Amino acid sequence: MSESYDGGPVAALRRIAFLMERGREESRRIEAFRAAAATILPLPADEVTARVEAGTLTELPGIGKSTGGVIADAVRGVLPERLARLEAEHRGPLAPGGREIRAALRGDLHSHSNWSDGGSPIEEMAFTAIELGHDYLVLTDHSPRLRVANGLSAERLQRQLGVVDAVNEHLGGAFTLLKGIEVDILDDGSLDQSEEMLARLDVRVASVHSKLRMDTEPMTRRMVGAIRNPFTNVLGHCTGRLVTGNRGTRPSSEFDARAVFEACVEHDVAVEINSRPERRDPPTRLLELARDTGCLFSIDSDSHAPGQLDMLDYGCERAEQAGIDPDRIVNTWPRERLLSWAAKG
Numbered sequence: 001m002s003e004s005y006d007g008g009p010v011a012a013l014r015r016i017a018f019l020m021e022r023g024r025e026e027s028r029r030i031e032a033f034r035a036a037a038a039t040i041l042p043l044p045a046d047e048v049t050a051r052v053e054a055g056t057l058t059e060l061p062g063i064g065k066s067t068g069g070v071i072a073d074a075v076r077g078v079l080p081e082r083l084a085r086l087e088a089e090h091r092g093p094l095a096p097g098g099r100e101i102r103a104a105l106r107g108d109l110h111s112h113s114n115w116s117d118g119g120s121p122i123e124e125m126a127f128t129a130i131e132l133g134h135d136y137l138v139l140t141d142h143s144p145r146l147r148v149a150n151g152l153s154a155e156r157l158q159r160q161l162g163v164v165d166a167v168n169e170h171l172g173g174a175f176t177l178l179k180g181i182e183v184d185i186l187d188d189g190s191l192d193q194s195e196e197m198l199a200r201l202d203v204r205v206a207s208v209h210s211k212l213r214m215d216t217e218p219m220t221r222r223m224v225g226a227i228r229n230p231f232t233n234v235l236g237h238c239t240g241r242l243v244t245g246n247r248g249t250r251p252s253s254e255f256d257a258r259a260v261f262e263a264c265v266e267h268d269v270a271v272e273i274n275s276r277p278e279r280r281d282p283p284t285r286l287l288e289l290a291r292d293t294g295c296l297f298s299i300d301s302d303s304h305a306p307g308q309l310d311m312l313d314y315g316c317e318r319a320e321q322a323g324i325d326p327d328r329i330v331n332t333w334p335r336e337r338l339l340s341w342a343a344k345g
């Protein structure tokens with residue numbers, strides 16, 4: 001007996017992709033479901049139904065045997081088997097702990113779209129954030145110097161801000177896509193974007209992505225320099241380490257963590273708890289040091305695909321284990337409080 005399903009084919013394909021992304025399945029396979037959803041989204045429902053009946057779905061670009069099967073089931077009102085299997089496998093919180101903090105989070109301060117090295121369009125990230133119950137999501141694509149990640153020049157960022165305005169106009173105000181950047185911290189501690197553009201953003205995450213093996217002293221100077229920059233709001237994945245995953249592993253950068261965290265307190269910069277399982281950054285010892293130094297925190301997904309927005313669960317569990325008071329986590333704050341903090345009035 002097959003279960004009934006009334007979500008329609010686009011919802012079924014999106015949900016499959018979401019569950020695969022949060023389950024960290026291989027991205028090329030996930031892409032097929034996102035592409036199929038994009039193909040049928042603009043088509044009239046009648047045409048999709050007619051193609052299911054005539055068996056001509058796979059003539060459409062981007063629709064193969066398995067995506068076609070999902071569409072056919074959904075059109076017929078049957079729960080696609082693949083969706084049922086993924087729901088059974090991946091449903092529920094990604095981490096057992098941190099549920100109270102997760103419930104207190106109102107948004108996410110670190111996410112990427114396909115404008116830099118993310119896999120999905122801006123609006124798809126926003127829709128998924130809404131579905132997760134967020135009040136806000138900060139779009140933080142990379143800065144120009146990070147060419148491998150297709151970092152945004154000032155011109156492209158300017159164009160992106162227009163897209164963010166347009167998306168918000170269509171969303172009606174309960175949810176806000178906020179303007180942001182993950183700006184590279186250059187070797188000398190300066191930020192890789194013009195002051196003029198940085199000033200137009202709501203939230204700026206500053207991260208080290210190059211020369212991670214610098215000596216302790218210059219690395220400390222570099223990080224403190226970025227923290228002192230009046231535009232910096234969040235220090236992203238402070239050690240740069242990778243603990244697992246298909247990019248391999250990488251040790252932490254070396255720096256005077258006490259000096260860095262003291263600078264964060266002094267300049268009102270939040271230390272990011274990066275939720276990605278391959279990062280787990282900062283490591284526990286540094287997370288506890290930042291806690292004891294009096295830092296603010298931001299629990300971020302650093303998502304590069306919509307399903308990864310749900311990875312906040314991992315960061316929340318770590319924050320709970322470290323005994324961090326939710327009021328010190330800036331993304332538990334309402335949007336207005338977050339924005340006035342980030343503007344450094």
Ligand SMILES: [Zn+2]
Nearest residue numbers: 182207236237
């Ligand atoms: Zn980064």
Ligand SMILES: [Zn+2]
Nearest residue numbers: 110112182302
């Ligand atoms: Zn990032």
